[in-house]
Amino acid sequence: MKHVGRALPRLDDSVHLEGRGRFVADIDIPRQLHMRVVRSNVACAKLINVDMSEAYHVPGVVAILTAEEVSHLRPLGVRLAPAPALDRFLQPVLASTMVRYVGEPVAAVFAESAAAAEDAAELVGLELAPLEAQTVPRAVEANPADPLRGNAAASVTKSFGDLNAAFHEADRIVEVHVTWARDAAMPMETRGIVADWDDARGVLSVWGPGRAAHWNRDALAAMLDLPRSAVVWRTPHVGGGFGAKGELASEDILACYGARLLERPVKWVEDRREHMIAAGQARDIRATARAAIDSSARLLALDVDVVIDQGAYVRAEGTMVADLVAAMLPGPYRMDALRAEAHLRLTNKTPAGTFRGAGRAEAAYIRERLMDEIAHRTGIDPMEVRRRNLIEPGAMPFERGTEALGCRVTLDSGRYQSLVDQTTRRFSLDVIRRRAQHRRAQGELVGVGAAFVVDASAPAGYEHVKLTVDRRGTVEVITGAVEEGQGLVTLLAQIVADIVGVDYASVRVTTGETVRIPFAAGSQLARSSVMVGTAAQHAAETLREKILSAAAAMLSIPAEKLTIQAGRIKQADRHFGTILDLGDLAAAMEPGRTMRTGPRGAGLEAEGFVTTSMMTAPYGLVVAVTEIDKDTGFIRVPEVYVGYDVGNAINPGLVEAQIVGGVVQGMASALSTTLGVTESGDPLRVNFADFALPTAREAPTVHVMLVEDSPSPANVLGVKGAADGGLTGMAPAVAAAIDDAIGIPGFVHHLPLTPSDIIQQLRARKPITFEAAAE
Amino acid sequence: MSTKMQMSMEVNGEARDLVVEPRTTLADALREECGLTGTRTGCEEGICGACTVLVDGEPVRACLQFAVQAHGREVTTIEGVREWKTLEALKAAMREHFAVQCGFCTSGFLMLAAGALTRKPDMSAAEIAEVAEMNLCRCTGYQPIVRAMQEAQASLKVAAQ
Structure with missing residues (x-):
């Protein structure tokens, strides 16, 4: 039975369907202490004193740490794109003289129970002298209240071609100004960590959501002055990541340091309010984008300036988002010149981190809004404007001329125009647009909008996978990447099963454990399926070869006459008859007196490494339909159509699930989910009642067409990655659909767009008369 | 306290x-x-x-x-709950429709749906969707969960006939 390419059920469903999942909050260790973080409730203030006297009276309190006790711990460094210039903007483990956002950790209470820790934390008195908070990312000058550092943390520039010449030659220059408010990944499970210091063996064991488990291991070892082998990171089930989890944060370091200092296990699980003020947030951009076009609406050049509100500090993600925004701005279109600058500016808000589609969603929003504006200015159909500018298949792989995360941006493969045609035909998009026109003619506010996106899914890099076979014949896949719900376990099992010749359901997949595999780059963007999948393919090929040659030696039958089916070694040209069980072969290959095979090493194991030099670029067309209620301004997105090319789909069911989920997150980001602060820097939304996650009521019907037209040449599987598909194009597609519904091109230039924005616009257009109000 | x-x-x-x-x-x-x-x-x-x-x-x-x-x-x-037909039907349908991703909301949705389907086995499609609106999921976009609930109900009806 072939596994790859089929929508087989996920292997870890039963665990979750029976409630047996083991998330970090479910892990308890005898003698554990519970940690609670005391956080600043002022956005910008001098920290004068921390009074712990009352807190220490709470029964069960064991210790309270402040900046003084952790002054020797260096601020957490940048994992992605580090640069010395960022050092002075890094977040200290605990605030010492200044607090710079509501939610900043100031002290950590360790107690016998979570309740005692919470009670005590509430009694820790913070003496703060409030200063004026900066809530709008200003230019370079420093906040007068916080003069020691400027506000310009970093700037990233990507450019190619002769920009001035292109703008000089241009037939027309089109410009848009767009903003997108703060949002956050907001997984259903909050962050947490359990740390256990074993003083006898000198090992710190950590259970936490590590999307970069190995980097976290090394960073913790360095920070706690331990050898790498003294830190073991294990990743339990992760209740959704989407960018919010897995980078080390102050709380993780405090828990690990506390465990070692107090010689007791420490458990920290944040509550939802903490998550909403302390976990990394995202988007929060304002951009000016100008396009130089010729008389037929062909792009000559793009000139874009993006300001990203980074919040109070730079965290482990460094300049990743700025880098990706600038590098991915040109997207799928041809142009002669580019200048894209992205500036990280500091404010007194929660530090920015990442959210699914990081940088690419922002780039798509800016660029696709600009494409719609070009369509409006030239009077050419928006889809036609895009079609004219799409890079043609003959030019693939296409050097974009920019770099992202230290890797050249190459569009590896793609038949962009064909995807537009196929999606249009499959979903009868022309009919959908005509129907919307017809309904508008009847007085309804209905619109259709589209966006073409190209994602940077797996930048060049490395990955490592190990395979083992035990005496029972069980094949184990070991990877440092993590399962966060995306289906990694299932797709790795599918890949390995086909090559090794076993049933995928019998393959065990171990993820996110540093002790089982020495190095791994981890899961981010949509790289797992591409990089880990390819490494697994290589490992499986090596394992197969090893199995067949060992069996050949044992059986004195040439290896090429043998095959493996359902975990049994058989003669390839016979229908019946098992010669050898995989488990028996593995037993024979184990070291010791019974070892019966040659010099191939001890045990039936294989490894796969992959280093790629080309990134993968999945792409798609996202079309959204909106319906707006004239009386309330409420915006509904009843239908979304997505045509998406992920290269070869290892499991189309998983890919479609990723796209559907991404669409709803993207829609929410465009219409409802937003975090923000008041003028004094106080968070406006700190719970799920205020942060309006969509429910099944708001969720659109999502129609997905997977296209497998352009297998990636960047890896042997021909896969491109799927995790961001769906989300990336939703914001611009919804924006365009709203413009279309209310008949004002370029109306949507700020997201999320709320019903009150609509109502204001409708009232401005048509003053309310008695008759209209009575309708 | x-x-x-x-x-x-x-x-x-x-x-x-x-x-x-x-x-x-x-x-x-x-x-x-x-x-x-x-x-x-x-x-x-x-x-x-x-x-x-x-x-x-x-x-x-x-x-x-x-x-x-x-x-x-x-x-x-x-x-x-073991061998509770309603819940088993829901689990099978959830698996079929890729309605589980990270699994964090899964138990809650199952208990919600099982409770609702037990109280009113003949809910309309709209009523089922309304039940699904009560819980949050951040991974799936709900479509697979709602479809799984509807399918589970259909399979229970067939089994009851």
């Missing part, structure tokens, strides 16, 4: 005598006192529904009830 109260409830068919603080929520009592961690806490303020359990057969948010409110009642969690 530290005055503890004695209470007893039936959890998954088994009598449990607990000594808890009055402020202990039912969710915390199930997770920490009974070791039933399949009941998840995502917000602890009654919005997300990841902690949904059945109390006397009705789906409730376990984070919004104090444990002592369940005194003398029957509580059913995701771990407690």
